[in-house]
Amino acid sequence: MENRPYFSNLRCRECGRSYPKEAVHICEFDFGPLEAAYDYEAIRPRLSREIIAARPRSMWRYRELLPIDGEPTVGTQVGFTPLIRARRLAERLGVEELYIKNDTVNYPTLSFKDRVVSVALSRARELGFQVVACASTGNLANSVAANAAAAGLTSYVLIPADLEQGKVLGSLVYGTNVVGIHGAYDQVNRLCSEIAGKYGWGFVNVNLRPYYAEGSKTMGFEIAEQLGWKLPRHTVIPMASGSLLTKIHKAYTEFAKLGLVEETPASVHGAQASGCGPISAAMKKATDIVKPVSKPDTIVKSLAIGTPADGYYAIHAMRETGGSAEDVTDPEVVEGIRLLAETEGIFAETAGGVTVACARKLIESGAIPRDESIVLCITGHGLKTQEAVIGKCGEPRLINPSLREFDEKIGATLQPNPANA
Amino acid sequence: MPIPIRIPTNLRKLTNDLDTVPATGETVGALLDDLDRQFPGMKERLCDENGKVRRFVGVYLNDEDIRFLGETATPVKEGDELSIVPAIAGG
Numbered sequence: 001m002e003n004r005p006y007f008s009n010l011r012c013r014e015c016g017r018s019y020p021k022e023a024v025h026i027c028e029f030d031f032g033p034l035e036a037a038y039d040y041e042a043i044r045p046r047l048s049r050e051i052i053a054a055r056p057r058s059m060w061r062y063r064e065l066l067p068i069d070g071e072p073t074v075g076t077q078v079g080f081t082p083l084i085r086a087r088r089l090a091e092r093l094g095v096e097e098l099y100i101k102n103d104t105v106n107y108p109t110l111s112f113k114d115r116v117v118s119v120a121l122s123r124a125r126e127l128g129f130q131v132v133a134c135a136s137t138g139n140l141a142n143s144v145a146a147n148a149a150a151a152g153l154t155s156y157v158l159i160p161a162d163l164e165q166g167k168v169l170g171s172l173v174y175g176t177n178v179v180g181i182h183g184a185y186d187q188v189n190r191l192c193s194e195i196a197g198k199y200g201w202g203f204v205n206v207n208l209r210p211y212y213a214e215g216s217k218t219m220g221f222e223i224a225e226q227l228g229w230k231l232p233r234h235t236v237i238p239m240a241s242g243s244l245l246t247k248i249h250k251a252y253t254e255f256a257k258l259g260l261v262e263e264t265p266a267s268v269h270g271a272q273a274s275g276c277g278p279i280s281a282a283m284k285k286a287t288d289i290v291k292p293v294s295k296p297d298t299i300v301k302s303l304a305i306g307t308p309a310d311g312y313y314a315i316h317a318m319r320e321t322g323g324s325a326e327d328v329t330d331p332e333v334v335e336g337i338r339l340l341a342e343t344e345g346i347f348a349e350t351a352g353g354v355t356v357a358c359a360r361k362l363i364e365s366g367a368i369p370r371d372e373s374i375v376l377c378i379t380g381h382g383l384k385t386q387e388a389v390i391g392k393c394g395e396p397r398l399i400n401p402s403l404r405e406f407d408e409k410i411g412a413t414l415q416p417n418p419a420n421a
Numbered sequence: 422m423p424i425p426i427r428i429p430t431n432l433r434k435l436t437n438d439l440d441t442v443p444a445t446g447e448t449v450g451a452l453l454d455d456l457d458r459q460f461p462g463m464k465e466r467l468c469d470e471n472g473k474v475r476r477f478v479g480v481y482l483n484d485e486d487i488r489f490l491g492e493t494a495t496p497v498k499e500g501d502e503l504s505i506v507p508a509i510a511g512g
Binding site: 024189192241291308 | 427431432434466475477478504506508509
């Protein structure tokens with residue numbers, strides 16, 4: 001194995017104290033989050049656009065900027081999802097240059113969570129864990145279950161008991177141990193913090209969180225590369241804990257620091273559901289004190305985190321980059337899902353509806369100018385949250401297998417086609 | 422009437438590895454003061470220079486976040502249980 005010192009250590013985001021590269025996630029002095037630190041001077045001469053472009057099309061083409069020591073062993077096929085120019089949606093939103101970063105087709109479990117899990121489980125193996133686990137609103141559970149199965153690791157996924165069927169089944173099928181908790185996600189999370197300390201498991205978003213969180217950067221790296229090695233002027237990102245937004249911002253910053261893109265203004269905007277929008281609420285009140293939501297009430301379960309761990313940092317990332325936050329109601333979420341599906345042929349889960357609907361509001365309010373480039377991060381597939389749209393997209397018209405019936409019930413309603421007239 | 426306080430892993434160096442320790446006081450703040458008397462250094466890790474619980478520290482009285490109660494002024498009574506849990510997790 002090649003000796004690569006690019007990933008140096010963990011460092012507290014609050015006080016800057018250094019920690020060894022172990023399964024620790026908080027500073028023992030002030031409880032601040034530990035974050036992976038890199039030796040950019042060592043990386044710079046080793047990473048160029050050409051070197052990256054010549055590598056396999058997965059998130060691991062940026063591996064010098066990911067916190068593992070050796071080669072990745074879990075999720076080597078994850079990432080490099082399409083960035084599509086969304087012309088029809090752009091027309092509907094009244095903007096000139098719009099792109100969709102489409103993680104609904106991420107491999108293998110159809111959400112951006114495969115990125116974070118790929119890093120977390122590769123690191124878990126390096127650290128010698130046999131059992132891996134997570135606290136999840138669904139997508140993460142699916143990804144931990146699938147990737148652990150493929151890697152031959154035992155897994156436990158802890159979820160709120162009332163999740164969508166698709167997300168529960170989408171974990172069970174992999175033979176993982178699913179534990180449903182009677183309570184909201186924040187309660188699941190807190191329980192997991194206590195279990196992680198007691199059982200010595202590798203909890204991807206607890207004691208392995210510094211590694212896990214870095215995986216989200218790859219969504220930002222890919223966006224910049226796929227845009228032709230430049231930063232989008234605006235990126236709209238769904239927020240649950242706020243981690244994805246802070247990491248996409250970090251990705252843009254790292255690429256600029258390494259000279260892989262020109263350092264141009266790149267605003268990050270956060271999107272939440274109104275029924276659980278603690279970060280958006282704080283941002284709108286121009287404070288960085290995030291008031292927890294004790295009882296989230298929204299169909300957007302994947303974003304229903306009342307006590308967002310990275311809310312504080314997300315607010316600072318938005319502010320520093322001239323970004324803004326917005327939130328939308330459940331009916332607006334459904335409209336957003338349908339609008340994306342009908343214009344671009346992409347079926348997103350509820351978080352995607354939040355992103356589209358919030359982008360629309362930010363464009364209408366002028367927070368995002370109509371003539372600047374915009375990327376919408378669509379993070380999970382709609383088949384996982386069917387409950388949100390069932391009965392809201394019409395019903396099939398039912399007929400017997402008879403041409404006469406087709407003529408009467410369907411044919412008679414057709415508009416005449418001028419080309420055949 | 423001692424109230425049991427659950428100590429997170431990252432503070433157990435201070436409690437000789439005990440995961441639960443008893444403390445006495447009429448309010449959450451008083452319990453934390455007593456904890457600091459027994460295990461010096463606790464308070465500065467849990468609270469900032471103004472005595473406010475740090476941004477990334479979760480304090481729960483019987484499973485309820487004290488931010489939804491009366492913060493450190495929240496009264497405690499016999500039979501209550503206090504948990505200190507790191508806030509950075511999940512998402």
